[in-house]
Amino acid sequence: MTDLHALAGLGIRRGGVLVVHSSLSGTRLRATVVRDKLLDVLGPHGTLVVPAFTPENSTTxxxxxxxxxxxxxxxxxExxxxMPPFEPDTTPCPSMGMLAECVRITPGAVRSAHPQTSFAALGPRAAELMDGHHPHCHLGEHSPLARLYEADAQVxxxxxxxxVCTAFHLAEYRSVPPPPRRPYHCVMGAIGNWITYEDLALDDSDFTEIGASFPPGLLTAADVAGRPATLFGLRAAVDHARRTMTEIRR
Known part of the structure; x- marks a missing residue:
């Protein structure tokens, strides 16, 4: 538990909404312990959210x-x-790490419906925040990210x-002009039932650069098991990324 002690002092809002991207590999931290610590810091009125993406359900x-x-x-x-179809209640999210999968399978968790970029949440606002994830909108206005922005979530x-800061993708949808669109493929409804839809051509290749220019005064950080844990507001991240993308993606 000593490795997680710093989480309590980061500034996570009690009763708030927290989106967590994580890697527990190389540590002795168990995902259930990290989940429980985060829920404890959030308190009974707080909501914990994780990306539960399934990029395996794709051809590209x-x-x-x-x-x-x-x-x-x-x-x-063959x-x-x-390929099995995406099922919100059962499809695992192995590429998202141990904590995300732990939250996904926790009794009471709610998962959004997108076949490739779903989120999972625990807490009193889980159903509200996960509802209405349109299957043709990865991470835009018809995804949980837009509702997390409105909820003034922290990341x-x-x-x-x-x-890996998913919030930056919402900035892509809000960019003027937005990125071009491209086709995506996934299995839905039945085994081997591949469908095609269009959405923005998402690009995370400059997210590290965007993050490096994030105003330091909007961040708090601490060491957890030998690596940084960084906390910031999702709204601030999206707004900063939108301005920065305009400059560096010309």
Whole structure:
């Protein structure tokens, strides 16, 4: 528990909404202990949110391409034909780390409905914040991110950097002009039932650079198990990213 003691002093709002991106690999921290500590700091009226993404449910994501990289074409076709559909209640999120999967399977957790970029939440505002995630909107106005912005949520990067700060994606949707659109593919409804939809061509390649320019006065940080834990407001992150993208993506 000593490794988690610093979380109580970061400034997490009691009764607030907290979005956590995390990596517990290389530590002795158990995901259940971290979950419980965060819920304790938030208090009974607080809500804990994690990304529960499933990039494996795709034909173009890095996660999917790595799976099929050494397969001959025939095996790739067979593999895709047997791909199970996304099911919010049962589909795991292995690439999101131990804490995200722990929150997802906790009794009472609520998960949003997007087949590739869902979120999971625990707490009194979970259902409200996860509702209405449109299957053709990854991380824009019809996703939990927009409601988390309205809820004045905080973001905790627990032993990870700004490169995985999902909030920055909402800034892409709010950019003028927005990024171009592209097709995405996923399985929904039945095994091997691949569908295609369009959404923004999301790009996280400059998120580390955007995070590096985040005003230091808007951050609090502490050491947790040998790496930084950084806390900041989601609204501030989105607004900063939107301004910065206008400058660096010309």
């Amino acid at each position: 994501s890095t996660a999917h391409l790595e799976r099929v990289a050494r397969m001959p074409d025939r095996e790739v076709a 593999f895709r034909a047997k 905790l990067l627990l032993r990870v950097g700004f490169g």
